[in-house]
Amino acid sequence: MNAPLTAADGEPLxxxxxxxxxxxxxxxxxxxxxxxxxxxxxxxxxxxxxLFRSVDNPEVVTALPRTSQLIRxxxxxxxxxxxxxxxxxxxLVKAKAEGTLADVTKRLNMEISGYRSLLMRTARKMPLQLxxxxxxxxxxxxxxxxxxxxxxxxxxxxNAESWSPYYLYRSLDLxxxxxxxxxxxxQEERAYLSIFGRTMWxxxxxxxxxxxxxxxxxxWLANLPKRQSNLLMILVLLxxxxxxxxxxxxxxxxxQSEGLINSGLMALxxxxxxxxxxxxxxxxxxxxxxxxxxxxxxxxxxxxxxIPPSYVKAAISLGDHPFAAFWKIYFPQTLPGVAxxxxxVFIMCLGYYITPALLGSPExxxxxxxxxxxxxxxxxxxxxxxxxxxxxVATLALYTVYSKLVGTDRLSLx
Amino acid sequence: MLxxxxxxxxxxxxxxxxxxxVLVLVFLMSPLLAIIPLSFSADxxxxxxxxxxxxxxxxxxxxxxxxxxxxxxxxxxxxxxxxLATVLGTLAAVGLTSANFPGKSLxxxxxxxxxxxxxxxxxxxxxxxxxxxxxxxxxxxLILVHAxxxxxxxVITVSATLSGFNTSLIKAxxxxxxxxxxxxxxxxxxxxxxxxxxxxxxxxxxxxxxxxVTLFLAGPEQVTLPxxxxxxIKENISPAIAAAAAVLILFSTALLLTLEWLRGRSxxxxxxxx
Numbered sequence: 001m002n003a004p005l006t007a008a009d010g011e012p013l014x015x016x017x018x019x020x021x022x023x024x025x026x027x028x029x030x031x032x033x034x035x036x037x038x039x040x041x042x043x044x045x046x047x048x049x050x051l052f053r054s055v056d057n058p059e060v061v062t063a064l065p066r067t068s069q070l071i072r073x074x075x076x077x078x079x080x081x082x083x084x085x086x087x088x089x090x091x092l093v094k095a096k097a098e099g100t101l102a103d104v105t106k107r108l109n110m111e112i113s114g115y116r117s118l119l120m121r122t123a124r125k126m127p128l129q130l131x132x133x134x135x136x137x138x139x140x141x142x143x144x145x146x147x148x149x150x151x152x153x154x155x156x157x158x159n160a161e162s163w164s165p166y167y168l169y170r171s172l173d174l175x176x177x178x179x180x181x182x183x184x185x186x187q188e189e190r191a192y193l194s195i196f197g198r199t200m201w202x203x204x205x206x207x208x209x210x211x212x213x214x215x216x217x218x219x220w221l222a223n224l225p226k227r228q229s230n231l232l233m234i235l236v237l238l239x240x241x242x243x244x245x246x247x248x249x250x251x252x253x254x255x256q257s258e259g260l261i262n263s264g265l266m267a268l269x270x271x272x273x274x275x276x277x278x279x280x281x282x283x284x285x286x287x288x289x290x291x292x293x294x295x296x297x298x299x300x301x302x303x304x305x306x307i308p309p310s311y312v313k314a315a316i317s318l319g320d321h322p323f324a325a326f327w328k329i330y331f332p333q334t335l336p337g338v339a340x341x342x343x344x345v346f347i348m349c350l351g352y353y354i355t356p357a358l359l360g361s362p363e364x365x366x367x368x369x370x371x372x373x374x375x376x377x378x379x380x381x382x383x384x385x386x387x388x389x390x391x392x393v394a395t396l397a398l399y400t401v402y403s404k405l406v407g408t409d410r411l412s413l414x
Numbered sequence: 415m416l417x418x419x420x421x422x423x424x425x426x427x428x429x430x431x432x433x434x435x436v437l438v439l440v441f442l443m444s445p446l447l448a449i450i451p452l453s454f455s456a457d458x459x460x461x462x463x464x465x466x467x468x469x470x471x472x473x474x475x476x477x478x479x480x481x482x483x484x485x486x487x488x489x490x491x492x493x494x495x496x497x498l499a500t501v502l503g504t505l506a507a508v509g510l511t512s513a514n515f516p517g518k519s520l521x522x523x524x525x526x527x528x529x530x531x532x533x534x535x536x537x538x539x540x541x542x543x544x545x546x547x548x549x550x551x552x553x554x555x556l557i558l559v560h561a562x563x564x565x566x567x568x569v570i571t572v573s574a575t576l577s578g579f580n581t582s583l584i585k586a587x588x589x590x591x592x593x594x595x596x597x598x599x600x601x602x603x604x605x606x607x608x609x610x611x612x613x614x615x616x617x618x619x620x621x622x623x624x625x626x627v628t629l630f631l632a633g634p635e636q637v638t639l640p641x642x643x644x645x646x647i648k649e650n651i652s653p654a655i656a657a658a659a660a661v662l663i664l665f666s667t668a669l670l671l672t673l674e675w676l677r678g679r680s681x682x683x684x685x686x687x688x
Contacts, residue, residue: 027509035569038565050543232439235443241669243623245623246449258459260462351532368535395530403523
């Protein structure tokens, strides 16, 4: 048996090394920790809380606590028992005093329109003043006959929990039946599925256009002498570094009906009257392709730079046609890098907001627009959070694929 | 280059291909080239042909309280966000590239994620989360979120520079008696400086160009230049926007040139070593 190697102070070397390694790891973690903590508080927690908000359903439980508790035992057939009616009367008195009535009326009005006036009207008649021998239920139905309609009670029962899939279902154009199973909404009420479809569709086309225009340019630049390609690269990088707002403004100037493109086309006699290029799908495509094109050209360029030209030369010298050599030898080598670039462009497209908002018609808006709309205009945070969560899930799923394919540690910027 | 013996089809293809590429480059530059001359137009509408030239829209831009206020805000928010993102991002990149960092492959995608998460979601999330904390309608909230958006760029560029970094230099410095802090300041930092600065430039433009988060978080006091341009484009697009655009293009050209100069410098350092 050999004695373990020891350091000068007699401590086993193995132990000393392990301690040294631990210390090193600890230092590395200590360096990363501030950023991790910072992102946690400014980025991850806000986004996670947005996810929770998409299933958050506090209004009914907060304003009508007794009713929500008792209605859970209701067998969902006919009308609830008198106890539930009495609890609602009690809750309405309290809600009126505490000022929580407005929220719950707004929430229930989303379920059945007219619920707001029903609750307001009933609350005004509270506290209960029962005639001799009159049941609470009869009194309610006497105030408003809608209380005799089980649907209005189903609406409360569905929201008697502090969370609900309501907003998520809505965002996918699903409606809940009385028992709570989701079914697809009738054709004329569907809205969001087509918005998600449009977002995907537009992102797909922008990606395709970017590839078709970007790949040849990257190829050209990669095969030019360094001096020339560096000079021409400035023409790609300068727009890339210019503010998106500046570029959108410039495109409006170019594309509008009195714009440079239309007046040029008319002066050349190609068209008699101005083409509609801005404030429609064409304008959005042009500006989005313009903004995202460098994201295809730059990574493709660096991939192509790393491919030795001798392979294609060898193929040609062996008798391949140059086109065939390109297609069989060069293109497959660029494919992984270029495909990764395309995926990144597609992911970025999905979240676009500014360009469609400024250059598109209402029919060209993508999911992000509706997230902003529900946050700022109609103040329906549940809907904003639900649409946002679905968009986020789609983005993150693709991002996971991307980081598995490319590896984020190999990501570089131009 | 095209060999002399190229067939007519090959010649045709060669020139069509070049023409296509040139057209794409023209497409990329055209909006910038189109809007700059308009900023010198004396006309009140952004249309060609320009009948007479004047500086009036620059006077409007630099003399108008709202534009100047937004410019000032941008120059408060962007540098602050840049400093925050650069310091945190550089430290993290140094930690991440050091040997055997536990869970690096899991952490890296998370640190990069602000780059891919749709900005609207970042904006709405921050708005709903920050408003009960009193961080909306003030500079701090805006700076924090802009810094978060800039962090990935710093992490990426600094990590890239560090990956070509010769770690025996650190050992050499330590063996000569320098403390870790002194080694970082005198050996590591000067060598990774180009990466740090280009990361900082990316972080700066990210904040300087950001409008969506600003839409949600900023009050009327914190309106930044892009936010001001956004409402300008939405409401009535006046030539003052062209003047603002021209100023911004000039500014981004300066940033780009700085970046290219840095890239050349770091390349020279790298090749000198090899």
